Amino acid sequence: MEFDATFLSVAIPAAFIAGVAKGGFGGGAAFVATAMLALVIPPGMALGIMLPLLMVVDLATLRPYWKRWDRDAAMALMIGAVPGIVLGTLLYRVANADVLRVLIGTISVLFVAFQVARSRGWLYVSPKPLSKRTGLFAGAVTGFTSFVSHAGGPPSAMYLLSKGLDKTTYQSTTVLAFWFINAAKAVPYAFLGVFTWETFRADLIMVGPALVGCAVGVYAHRAMPERIFFLITYVLLLGAGGKLILDGLT
Numbered sequence: 001m002e003f004d005a006t007f008l009s010v011a012i013p014a015a016f017i018a019g020v021a022k023g024g025f026g027g028g029a030a031f032v033a034t035a036m037l038a039l040v041i042p043p044g045m046a047l048g049i050m051l052p053l054l055m056v057v058d059l060a061t062l063r064p065y066w067k068r069w070d071r072d073a074a075m076a077l078m079i080g081a082v083p084g085i086v087l088g089t090l091l092y093r094v095a096n097a098d099v100l101r102v103l104i105g106t107i108s109v110l111f112v113a114f115q116v117a118r119s120r121g122w123l124y125v126s127p128k129p130l131s132k133r134t135g136l137f138a139g140a141v142t143g144f145t146s147f148v149s150h151a152g153g154p155p156s157a158m159y160l161l162s163k164g165l166d167k168t169t170y171q172s173t174t175v176l177a178f179w180f181i182n183a184a185k186a187v188p189y190a191f192l193g194v195f196t197w198e199t200f201r202a203d204l205i206m207v208g209p210a211l212v213g214c215a216v217g218v219y220a221h222r223a224m225p226e227r228i229f230f231l232i233t234y235v236l237l238l239g240a241g242g243k244l245i246l247d248g249l250t
Helices: 005-024 028-037 043-062 069-093 097-120 132-150 151-159 167-191 197-223 224-247
Strands: none
Touching: 005 028, 005 043, 005 167, 005 197, 028 043, 028 097, 028 132, 043 097, 043 167, 043 197, 069 132, 069 151, 069 167, 097 132, 097 151, 097 224, 132 151, 132 167, 151 167
């Protein structure tokens, strides 16, 4: 594959946005990078490119948020994610590229719908902390959606939001949980042949913008209005998701 101007025009902004999201805004919007890449390359390759980048950014964000997380909440998500990753592995073995396009596109649209419904108060989030058993279930859904599309944000958010965490504790907990989940995904990804020399070459191109975005995200966590960042990412997700669904169905 040639990394031409079309690819670079999508890949570099996607990596930067993913870095900003992981560095300062809970990581959920990092999923937009996968949806954007899947518009110009096969979706399996998009997944293979993004996972190492997310893992690098995970490591970069551990230090500024070190031990500021809710350990019990993070553990529930991490333990629960394991069966979800196994289920995602089984699906990936039988799904073709169009199935993945539709799946990633659908999750993209549902992700935006979830966030809009939550911000508008249409989606009820329990004022009492959800049980650990619910956290394990949320972790399983997180593991599955994260495996097939790097979009584990909504199910984990539902659980974490019920715990009434402050902004920094919430961010720190997602950093720890997704550091583990992404590392766990790497093993089946390798066995499934998701990683190739081409995905590695793309990672070398994109790791710089991703790390710059991560640094910006850590700063923006304190200074930048979340509304502006998420408005941009939601518009991108809706556009990319709709296009992927159309491409996969036609």
